[in-house]
Amino acid sequence: MTTNTKEACETCPIHDAAALKKLGVDMAEFDYVVALAGNPNTGKSTVFNALTGLRQHTGNWPGKTVTRAEGGFEYGEHKYKLVDLPGTYSLLATSLDEEVARDFILFGQPDVTIVVVDATRLERNLNLVLQVMEITSRVVVALNLMDEAERHGIEIDDRRLARDLGVPVVPMIARQSDGVPELLQAVSEVANNKTLSKPYRVKYTSPELKRAVEKVSKEIEAAYPELPNAHWVAVRLLDGDERIVEALRKGELGDLKHGDLEQRSANLQVFGNQ
Amino acid sequence: MYNPLFALLIAVLLTALGILLFTPERGAFWKWQRTRQLTERVLREDALKHIYHCENHNEIASIDSLAGAISISTNQAAEVIESLQELELLKAEGARFRLLATGREYALQVIRAHRLYERYLADETGYDEVDWHQKAHQQEHNLSPEDIATLSARLGHPTHDPHGDPIPMSDGTIIYPEERIALADLAPDTIARIVHLEDEPESIYAQLVAEGLHIGQEVRLLETSPKRIRFLAGENERILAPIFAANIAVIPISEEPVEEILPGYPLSEVPIGTEAEVVALSARIRGVERRRLMDLGILPGTNIEVEMSSASGDPVAYRVRGAVIALRKSQAAHINVSTKA
């Protein structure tokens, strides 16, 4: 079961935007790392700005965020570091910005990954959500641009979506900061392990593919029992992704245990220099 | 003051001189540099490749065949053979030679470099198909083992070069695909898939490319005679002289009618405002481009609506899974669709 964010929030004491403290670029100390992923132009930077109080460049053309931006905010008892990633349609292909996004979700090991989703193009956006959920189960879906959806007469049952995906879904209008408190609540619950996500797994239509993936992922599980996403790693190996082979070789994937903060920020720096 | 006409003339002369010297490829300076690079190493590696190919095709490699294949004099060829023997890559048995295991491995590494580089040119650069072979032929001698490893990794360890030849693996093993036969040897009316277009000699390859033939394309043989070979490629009939057809290798596949093999028609021909369903992406869309289109959601079964053309007519915007995506005509021409009644 996933928590229903709205219901949980109405009763919870910190359902209050005032609990949010925007920290701008001050992120000297932080308890959790949160990544912002999503297709291009879905409002990631807008959400980023709403949470951090920064003014990361937003604009209406796909591809304008070409580097990572970082900022901080405080919510409840905790400080969060928020990372705005370049927009991508997928984590499979091999373009520079996709690599930046993919590497961060994979090696930066964020505590929570917010996938910002365009409510008017759900199908296209869920493609990425499903891929992110293969890497990490600590996902919150921000269902943004609800005003646009309404303008086009599209209705979205966010509870149904949350149930099907197995992760929290928060409807938003980021430009008006609508839904920010709910998003914060959902993020903090995932970060503090109060939400148990059961992410949906993609069903492979081709039996041949399914067999191959199963075979390799069994071997990976046996060799690296602590790896959280053996299945995904298997797919990447079968797709000939050298970056993953290298990561396995160097132990970047296998040995990192969740919660090992120091180790993690060391890793962040490595990839921050790219 | 000086005469401006005079100044202009001098400038024109200087420019002409610069062009003569430095035109890429053809300029005197570059030519000079290339002959300098034609070192012993290059000759040795080309010779190894030649002998390797001969052995593979059960032909006999001789000094003459070598001289002919890499266009050097027989004297030079003999010298190269001698140096290969000294390096213990080759053994002479009377008039013919045999590659030793080390020589075989060496030859395979050069072939690996060549085919990987062709793959790279095809997938990641905009070079024309006809240029691939020549470029790769130059590069195969320059790539270090590390370069080759990096290149292979970067391309996702491809298994075949763009002509359909298998790429030897780093340990020198090479896997040949299932039985492949020459197009001309196909029984009439059987359907087959093109698995290889021989890229040498270049003139023949260029002709095949110009005919629109490519790897992965499915063909049906209609008629063979000593003078010509007639077959269907996609929906079009082609007629080739046997010497051309001999350079096409195919694998027979089960007999479905050719018309259904690449069904539908190109997306580029769908009029604006019409909806269509994708039925296949041509094998001509390769590498990164193929992945990108798929990641954008252009897959068999996807609904596409032709939205609008740009002010200059060429890229056309399509509505795909809710988003409007602009594609060039040359890309849309390789996406086959069917329109709903």
Place this chain on the structure above:
Amino acid sequence: MTIEKTNPLDNILSTAQSLRWEIDVDFHEKLTESIYTDAAQIADRATTRPEEKPRFDFDRTLDKIITSKTWGFPLMLVLLMIVFWLTISGANVPSSMLATLLLDTGHPFLKGLAASIGMPWWLDGFLIDGMYMATAWVISVMLPPMAIFFPLFTLLEDFGYLPRVAFNLDNLFRKSGAHGKQALSMTMGFGCNAAGVVATRIIDSPRERLIAILTNNFALCNGRWPTQILIASLFIGALVPAQLAGFVSALAVVGIALLGIFLTFLSSRFLSKTVLKGEVSTFSLELPPYRPPRIWQTIYTSIIDRTLVVLWRAIVFALPAGAVLWLSANVIIAGTSIAGHLINFLEPFGLLLGLNGVILVAFIVAIPANEIVIPTIMMLTVLVSGVTGVGEGAGVMFELESGMETMALFQAGGWTLLTAVNLMLFSLIHNPCSTTIYTIYKETGSKKWTWIASLAPVIMGFAVTFVVAQVWRLIESLL
């Protein structure tokens, strides 16, 4: 190479490798298909669409016009004109106000202050006449146009117009062997070339990205407009009756900007036919839906983020440039200042190009920031021509009250219409500023391409001005 076969990773890799040989060709296709199938299913279950599909009328109608064969290109030109015109005419008043404040009031005030605390002349000259004046000039010349241009540009960007420009221009770029998204980096270049170079990251193909980087310099950046505007209004506007002068000089500036676009196509084509040979790769660009921009927020953020950042950078470079300039005009060797030596040395070459030594030296001094070309030229002209009663002394930038005075100064420096035209051309076609050069180095990671990007435009600039000068003189001698 010896591989220990007991390593579990190698076993896994070899399993994967052999499986890949079995399913290689369509693995990616099958994978993507599976994911999209599931995504479609989940999306479908959660979405209720309106019964009859509403046509997104506004978007579609607008797109029909913006991408129409008849209106698409004229509309682009008109928008370009409007943005330039608003920038040029809107910047006039605040620019002169800033100049009054910083130059006419601030400078004497600081000088007085320095005198009252008994600062030695060289320190006061170095700090106030050199560094302060150069910076003040840059601020008053540059801040107003930027504060107008960037918000206007951001509004268009937020609205969703830019991708349509790329869509419309792609055909031209394709014919030049370049990528349609180069239109986006080129438009960014009108603001700042360094920003334009960074924006080329949206181009996937390395070959086409390099073309976009190398040719971004031909997008006339903000730092070069003041030069164009001033020279156009002094020399070109003066050719026609007074009431037409404004329009004609604006036209001249737009003409130079269009020439830059033309050169972008030309040099892209040249590159793709020679050193960066190759067919055009692919192009897939999403055209996002139009979204009404938030006007006030846009103005606020674009002033804070873009304008101030670019301005800060200009100041950082103007400070040392001012210092160097002051020193070069005041350090005397063998009876002449360093600047004087340099000018004398470059004079013959400058004249051959239809320019002069002063202009060439000014362009060298202005490598860090294109904005200081004009003030440097004015100051150096006073220095060498010995005009009296103008300016504030050696190595000090200044502004003249009226165009007449400026014109008189230039004429004393031996300027003709040819000098003016070639100055405009050379300002369009010369090396990128140092920030852009550094950005190119960071983006390409290659010294070779950075050198090419820096030197090729200078050589082109020399060639163009040279030919124009010779032809001009030839015609003059015939008339």
